Amino acid sequence: MSILNSTHRIFLASASIGVLLAGAAVCGAQRATKKHLPAPVTFTAEQDHQNMMDQLGLEALRPGPSGDENAPNHANYDESKANPYPNLPDVFTLKDGRKVTTPEMWWKQRRPEIVEDFEREVYGRIPNHTPKVTWTVAVTDREYVGFTPVIAKRLVGHVDNSAYPAINVDISMTLVTPANAKGPVPVLMMFGQSLLPNPTQPPAEDVEKINAKLRALLSKDDPEIAEIFRKYPGYDPVPPKAFSFPLRLNPGEDRPPHEELLADGWGYAMIDPASIQADNGAGLTRGIIGLVNHGQPRKPDDWGSLRAWEWGAARGLEYLETDPAVDAKHVGIEGVSRYGKAALVTLAFEPRFYMGLIGSSGKGGATLLRRNFGEAVESLAGTGEYHWMAGNFLKYAAAKVKSGGPMNPGDLPVDSHELIALCAPRLVFISYGIPAAGDAKWLDQQGSYMAAVAAQPVFRLVGAKGMGVSDDYRTAQMPPVLDGLLGGELAWRQDAGGHTDAPNVKYFIEWADKKMGRATRLR
Template structure:
């Protein structure tokens, strides 16, 4: 009977999707286990790479848009992203003791009143074009280098960040968080890095139509309106639009990286953009690398995250707070959307809130999609001990370290080691 109900529910869902309509969360059937990424909602199994590409992958993307992150942005009524215009604000070819070049580029995404991205780029001088890690930072580029030329964000910012006064950043904190993006060490390893403040695209506060959210018409009843994490992921993709034109960057070796909520963002960007060859989700937790369905009593839940941060996800996601088993997708399906491209999850012993064991289970449950596409996923059967990274020969890696919720140079060493293994 349970199988029959699941099939009926799946057929109903497929019919609704075909007409552009979706069942409400309350109408979806319960599935306690992590969804099989290779099983369509009509119950049929995906057996070939062509079926995955033509049927299951588009279906999964549509479901994440409808029930978790909101629709992929269609700004100005167009399904095509706006053309990105660039202006180099400064360029220093003798940065990092002469080992690299540091520059900041202003990216214009549309009309003058739209937000602009201030992209800080570090590249090695002796290895171009270089593989590049791209991602957002929390407090502004000026925190990452002690350089008066670097732009200080002008948008609203939480007071908890270093140097913020009355919800505005100040230049008093230049260089105080260099450890979160250790640019000199990244360049010394032969890699490039590109980062910008998440608030350039969308300030991290609810209930205010600002940033890119302000470019869309307001619809209070739209339960799948583009939410903040989807906007941020879209912003990373616009940065990649520029990086793909920079002769110092290898567009075939782009890695998206982020910590915590920005790790959720990096994973979503990697799932939706096949130009991203490697994704690093650092301690990304619920709604990111951690499953919505889980049994870790100390981990954040759908109910808690949607209550505390309602703007990160679309309104539909909150409707699964009481019963996440009704979600037609889970985070293993988001990782599967990255297949056959590489993904690295990180976790920490003292960060149970981000659900380390659940993150490991997500990688294992995503592996069938990788195997279908002819590559190895996660080859390990059990979680590793702390500080023993699983980088292996597969496309999925796991780094579990001692310590707390943070992004450190120690983590970056593992990111770079993983990239070395993937790109030889």
């Protein structure tokens, strides 16, 4: 018996040593693998841009126009010269020449073709295997926004970087919902800085305790600070915050968008694009794009910042789908300017978003890329904005190439009317202001309207309504300012404001409420 026990103990010891050695070998291999990962490349935007030019065999790009109307190379604002490539790609013509005649042909054949062209040539591809995001509620606070009591949550979405620890990505998002809601509420996710709207402050007695502790700590080792507190005994390092109700200077003035949403029983989320991917070319080897590429430069069909922001918004939506305060079937996406581009790209590629408010998005967003009016394809391909797009997009601004002939916007296989069409039959509200108030002509409001007109047939084919106007985009003229086209799932309104969608938010809410079957509560 003792011999058996001894043998058994020897066997167990040997097995344990084997397991330990095997584990050590695995850990050693993992360490070696991590050790041999390349260091992140550090490029300036100019160096990264040149790297992409070299990959594509481009020797020079056409310069983009100037936004200064007095400059020699000023942008064109003459409508008679605005359409050098007047024929848009037909949304209903398949690559093999056949016409789309049924919703099934759209969903199974034509739509995938358009998605492929956009991914390869314009916005880039999101990798098939992106890292998992784990969301943590960092802060939950009961606050007031305007007169509405709310529950505000500051959220952090940590992107798994175990495959490349040199780059860390933490997505920052804030969710604000009405505290007195009787059930889940629709939410508008907005691209912008993520902050708690009105953090609650401790009561006066607790502030006094904090001040007493601060005075003691600051005075302890610094006689000069102690003398200051002696001379000014009534001074508090942390002054108490007095509550005051928000004021309306004019009885009829609009509330800020966040207040409008909450007053109607919606919630909102603020997601910070910069926490997902930097808004510059130098950042392309960092952020989520850099993390997936192990810190190395992009390939020509890799994703740009617009799709990275879309990816981050989709991850934010995945958190919202778990929050019981949110009606996850009715979450929208919103943005203005470059974030208007990102909002439209998000709605087009991520079908779980129900609606979008697309503010002043210009080229790369709702405006036709083929238009020669204000901002141009050459503007997007230059070093200041190229990072929004796939590297392949630079080809359409080429002046000189190493082989073959240069291409122009007319060679693009897709245009923005098809980006809008990818959103059908979901809700799309295209918003602009007016140049006189600061929504510059550079954005080409007319070009966006033409794109919306050209997208209408797809909405109708899949059972939704367009704007209720003719489909002839060549002759389409924008309706008068303040005269919104809000009857269909595709909507248009130009307000009298500037480079913001704030004046259109209440119209967006009323329009979306009708489509969702909700009663509008705005006052």
